[in-house]
Amino acid sequence: MNLRSKDLVSIKDLSAGEIEHIIETAAGFKDVLGRDIKKVPALRGKTTVNLFYEPSTRTRTSFEVAAKRLSTDVINIATSTSSVVKGETLLDTARTVLALGADIVVIRHKCSGTPHFLARNIDASVVNAGDGTNEHPTQALLDLFTMKENKGRIQGLEVAIVGDILHSRVAKSNIYALSKLGAKVRLIGPPTLVPDCMRDLGVGIYADMNAGLEGVDVIMMLRIQLERQGKGFFPSTHEYFRNWGLTAARVARAKDDAIIMHPGPMNRGIEIASEVADSSRSVILDQVTNGIAIRMAVLYLVSGVKE
Amino acid sequence: MKLFIKNAHLIDPVQKLDNICSILIEDRKIQEIHAQAAKGRGQGAKGSKDHKPGSVDEVIDARGMLVLPGLVDMHVHLREPGFEYKETIRTGTEAAVRGGVTSVCCMPNTNPVNDTPGITEFIIRKAIQEGSCSVFPIGAITKGQKGEELAELGMMFDAGCVAFSDDGRPVVDSMVMRRALEYSRIRNMLIISHAEDLSLAAGGVMNEGLLSVTMGLQGIPAQAEEIMISRDIALAELTGGRLHIAHVSTAGSVELLRAARKRGIAEITSETCPHYFSITEEAVSGYNANAKVNPPLRTKKDVEAIREGLRDGTIDVIATDHAPHHKDEKSGEFDAAPSGISGLETSIGLSMRLVDDGVLTIAGLVDKMTCAPARILGLSDTKGTLKPGADADLVIVDTEKEYTVNAADFRSKGKNTPFDGWRLKARPAVTIARGRIYRWE
Numbered sequence: 001m002n003l004r005s006k007d008l009v010s011i012k013d014l015s016a017g018e019i020e021h022i023i024e025t026a027a028g029f030k031d032v033l034g035r036d037i038k039k040v041p042a043l044r045g046k047t048t049v050n051l052f053y054e055p056s057t058r059t060r061t062s063f064e065v066a067a068k069r070l071s072t073d074v075i076n077i078a079t080s081t082s083s084v085v086k087g088e089t090l091l092d093t094a095r096t097v098l099a100l101g102a103d104i105v106v107i108r109h110k111c112s113g114t115p116h117f118l119a120r121n122i123d124a125s126v127v128n129a130g131d132g133t134n135e136h137p138t139q140a141l142l143d144l145f146t147m148k149e150n151k152g153r154i155q156g157l158e159v160a161i162v163g164d165i166l167h168s169r170v171a172k173s174n175i176y177a178l179s180k181l182g183a184k185v186r187l188i189g190p191p192t193l194v195p196d197c198m199r200d201l202g203v204g205i206y207a208d209m210n211a212g213l214e215g216v217d218v219i220m221m222l223r224i225q226l227e228r229q230g231k232g233f234f235p236s237t238h239e240y241f242r243n244w245g246l247t248a249a250r251v252a253r254a255k256d257d258a259i260i261m262h263p264g265p266m267n268r269g270i271e272i273a274s275e276v277a278d279s280s281r282s283v284i285l286d287q288v289t290n291g292i293a294i295r296m297a298v299l300y301l302v303s304g305v306k307e
Numbered sequence: 308m309k310l311f312i313k314n315a316h317l318i319d320p321v322q323k324l325d326n327i328c329s330i331l332i333e334d335r336k337i338q339e340i341h342a343q344a345a346k347g348r349g350q351g352a353k354g355s356k357d358h359k360p361g362s363v364d365e366v367i368d369a370r371g372m373l374v375l376p377g378l379v380d381m382h383v384h385l386r387e388p389g390f391e392y393k394e395t396i397r398t399g400t401e402a403a404v405r406g407g408v409t410s411v412c413c414m415p416n417t418n419p420v421n422d423t424p425g426i427t428e429f430i431i432r433k434a435i436q437e438g439s440c441s442v443f444p445i446g447a448i449t450k451g452q453k454g455e456e457l458a459e460l461g462m463m464f465d466a467g468c469v470a471f472s473d474d475g476r477p478v479v480d481s482m483v484m485r486r487a488l489e490y491s492r493i494r495n496m497l498i499i500s501h502a503e504d505l506s507l508a509a510g511g512v513m514n515e516g517l518l519s520v521t522m523g524l525q526g527i528p529a530q531a532e533e534i535m536i537s538r539d540i541a542l543a544e545l546t547g548g549r550l551h552i553a554h555v556s557t558a559g560s561v562e563l564l565r566a567a568r569k570r571g572i573a574e575i576t577s578e579t580c581p582h583y584f585s586i587t588e589e590a591v592s593g594y595n596a597n598a599k600v601n602p603p604l605r606t607k608k609d610v611e612a613i614r615e616g617l618r619d620g621t622i623d624v625i626a627t628d629h630a631p632h633h634k635d636e637k638s639g640e641f642d643a644a645p646s647g648i649s650g651l652e653t654s655i656g657l658s659m660r661l662v663d664d665g666v667l668t669i670a671g672l673v674d675k676m677t678c679a680p681a682r683i684l685g686l687s688d689t690k691g692t693l694k695p696g697a698d699a700d701l702v703i704v705d706t707e708k709e710y711t712v713n714a715a716d717f718r719s720k721g722k723n724t725p726f727d728g729w730r731l732k733a734r735p736a737v738t739i740a741r742g743r744i745y746r747w748e
Contacts, residue, residue, distance in 0.1 A: 089639050090640060091638060112522060112524050112594070114640055114641075116593065131523065132642070133523040166520065172523065195517075195520050197520060201521070
């Protein structure tokens with residue numbers, strides 16, 4: 001099975017079947033990661049460019065490891081070391097990257113829609129590694145992969161996503177992916193960060209965390225961006241933790257076998273208590289490993305699409 | 308030079324004309340209008356007169372076409388001085404006449420800002436030298452459009468400004484806006500409000516709602532416009548100044564204006580633009596920066612309310628807010644693209660759809676696009692009508708023939724339109740601007 005598009009810019013563009021196929025492919029690559037020799041020649045001779053307009057260590061490293069495990073050459077371009085600071089346009093940068101021989105461009109950008117623009121304008125495959133407050137498709141895919149590994153299914157799961165939903169590309173990609181695969185989503189957080197209109201997506205909305213966590217299978221915590229403080233979204237991190245911090249007592253509201261997820265990096269003591277982050281329920285490190293497998297699957301599958 | 312137009316189906320609400328007429332133009336003015344005999348009613352109907360061959364320099368046969376007073380567009384960005392890479396007085400007025408617009412009011416957010424009589428005079432002189440149609444500058448309300456100190460409104464008015472606006476920005480300080488509306492009474496000057504609560508709109512790039520959330524774009528709620536309109540209505544009532552609300556985009560704004568008119572306390576007028584009654588926020592889907600405009604495109608409910616506001620007379624004027632930008636600026640990151648639509652060349656075609664949809668009569672549409680703005684701007688002696696003595700500004704359109712909008716063919720330097728590829732009617736075949744003839748097709 002092939003994907004329909006040469007690009008992965010949005011979960012919205014994927015069918016349920018395509019999402020399942022990516023996860024199945026990732027499961028195969030995960031076996032590779034457990035071997036002594038952690039590398040396959042699947043994309044030997046191809047070139048992947050990581051074009052990161054926003055600082056990122058985790059996602060960039062994860063894509064880099066994934067690309068190297070597939071034997072592609074990897075070039076990392078970060079804004080601080082490129083001509084972007086000289087005012088080059090996005091399209092000119094992308095064309096330059098193509099002229100260098102890129103087959104796949106992995107892009108992260110602070111402006112939503114930038115990967116979409118790039119995908120329309122260049123022939124290489126474009127993979128969205130996070131665009132503004134829009135989407136982070138590979139994060140959602142690795143989250144679903146992790147849920148499936150731990151729960152055996154996605155269909156029918158009750159998943160609570162807690163925190164700054166409005167600005168979270170992780171939350172949005174997860175909402176779309178989970179809905180497509182038949183999970184039920186609840187959004188929990190202050191009304192300043194969880195817009196009421198999102199009910200129209202078919203999700204539940206809770207300001208009260210205790211009520212929202214009642215009986216869920218998965219608790220997905222989001223990182224609170226500390227720069228949101230002082231912008232009026234919530235009065236203080238102290239008050240935030242009192243209302244929406246994940247404590248052991250709150251975890252007890254969920255199902256006994258509920259798992260705890262976090263895309264990282266965590267703010268311990270702000271959105272999640274240390275004891276919870278380090279508990280046996282936490283699958284946070286599984287997410288990191290699965291991230292590599294998912295990104296291998298995505299790079300591999302988009303490369304197979306000829307337009 | 309004498310010009311004779313025959314078989315013209317003339318629509319002029321000022322003269323209450325909706326007849327087949329002949330029009331005699333001489334010395335850049337309308338000299339005579341004569342009703343022709345209605346078809347099948349024989350010769351000799353009252354006022355009928357055939358032209359005598361040889362007595363005129365040129366004859367235009369407008370059979371099958373509508374002849375309207377040239378459009379008066381009271382909200383245009385000509386970008387000169389300072390942003391000539393986006394548009395110039397020359398290219399902007401070429402775009403105007405291609406769109407049937409013969410009077411253009413240009414907004415002051417140039418560089419330097421039109422906030423002194425010297426800049427006003429520069430624009431007027433440049434328009435006489437290079438312009439294809441009449442240009443009426445709009446001066447800044449405050450120096451540098453900074454919202455702090457009043458600009459020299461009286462002297463700019465005397466130099467030729469027909470209204471004042473800090474367009475592109477609101478006058479944030481209520482006291483400054485109050486003073487502007489009060490002071491404007493010295494010449495009964497018009498104050499045009501760009502109504503936007505900047506703190507509520509901060510960072511916004513499209514309408515706020517589910518679509519903005521799911522596109523990851525910061526939204527601008529309708530209330531950002533409505534709060535400011537409420538304030539400005541209150542200030543108009545307080546001061547007795549003449550207030551005009553620019554680019555009305557929301558259902559709530561229409562409701563506020565309707566209520567103000569019902570109270571009848573102040574003289575308040577308003578305008579909307581073709582994009583606000585033609586398309587919704589859905590047009591930005593796919594991060595189409597050519598649909599990025601401020602105020603943003605709204606919802607279906609708002610579009611319907613704007614149409615109702617036009618129908619019941621709450622909204623007086625259709626203006627374009629013609630905002631040309633360079634293609635490089637509209638390409639790339641959506642957040643970084645400047646707001647604005649190049650509107651002069653699609654204005655009449657989009658507006659004519661209101662007639663097809665039964666929102667306005669043809670006379671009602673002509674009123675919103677010519678007579679009403681001319682009246683509001685104090686230009687009705689010479690503009691917005693084809694009565695004898697008025698400027699020879701008119702447009703001849705075929706209201707049945709369809710064409711495809713092709714942005715690449717725009718006379719404007721700004722090709723930024725969400726209407727590229729649309730099928731529209733009523734593209735001008737001939738525009739006459741102060742007696743100068745522009746002919747296409």
